[in-house]
Amino acid sequence: MKEAEVRRLLAANLLCVFSIILSAVVPASFWNGFTVFGTHLAWLCICSVCVSTLNIILHLVLKPNLSPKRSSFAHKISRFLKCCIYFFMSCILFHAIIVLYGAPLIESVTETFLFAVLLSTFTTLQCLCVLGPNIQAWIRVFSKNGAMSIWESSLQITTMCSILGAWFGAFPIPLDWDRPWQVWPISCSLGATFGYMAGLIIAPLWIHWNRKQLTYKSR
Numbered sequence: 001m002k003e004a005e006v007r008r009l010l011a012a013n014l015l016c017v018f019s020i021i022l023s024a025v026v027p028a029s030f031w032n033g034f035t036v037f038g039t040h041l042a043w044l045c046i047c048s049v050c051v052s053t054l055n056i057i058l059h060l061v062l063k064p065n066l067s068p069k070r071s072s073f074a075h076k077i078s079r080f081l082k083c084c085i086y087f088f089m090s091c092i093l094f095h096a097i098i099v100l101y102g103a104p105l106i107e108s109v110t111e112t113f114l115f116a117v118l119l120s121t122f123t124t125l126q127c128l129c130v131l132g133p134n135i136q137a138w139i140r141v142f143s144k145n146g147a148m149s150i151w152e153s154s155l156q157i158t159t160m161c162s163i164l165g166a167w168f169g170a171f172p173i174p175l176d177w178d179r180p181w182q183v184w185p186i187s188c189s190l191g192a193t194f195g196y197m198a199g200l201i202i203a204p205l206w207i208h209w210n211r212k213q214l215t216y217k218s219r
Contacts, residue, residue: 090124158199165195
């Protein structure tokens with residue numbers, strides 16, 4: 001494992017963290033009354049767009065898990081369309097799972113769907129950037145000892161941290177504290193966001209700490 005690759009991963013992850021911070025700070029400078037709590041739906045959209053755009057740019061620049069085979073333009077278009085379909089299906093699936101876990105079915109549909117988009121951005125989009133629309137590769141990566149690169153190890157950590165953060169974020173909602181951040185889905189989306197940011201920081205540090213034990217082999 002090359003130290004330069006770990007540093008590239010750390011730099012990319014820190015840029016993602018920085019983009020989330022900017023999504024909460026920059027709009028307030030030209031949008032009067034903008035706050036993460038007060039205009040939460042707008043922030044969900046801005047954060048999702050910022051993280052998605054940066055991840056796609058980083059994927060194009062850094063090219064993690066780049067295949068040695070050259071593909072045709074038609075293949076690239078087909079791959080892009082598949083990624084769009086997978087992402088949309090992920091949003092629908094997350095929306096359904098969130099409802100099954102107790103979110104309102106009819107009320108707050110927009111809030112629930114935008115939260116599902118945010119979760120898809122933190123999880124599915126990462127998989128699409130690193131692995132492409134390859135379900136078998138996704139299953140391999142998230143099985144035991146399935147990672148074949150530091151980018152896939154980072155993908156495992158950030159995905160799990162995002163989902164766990166969203167789950168832990170649901171705990172304060174039923175409490176009668178009457179706080180503004182208890183309104184659906186603020187605590188869950190913030191939990192997912194902090195979980196994602198924690199995963200981005202933890203992943204390269206964990207990989208560096210365990211670099212002697214990690215051996216990536218082609219399969």
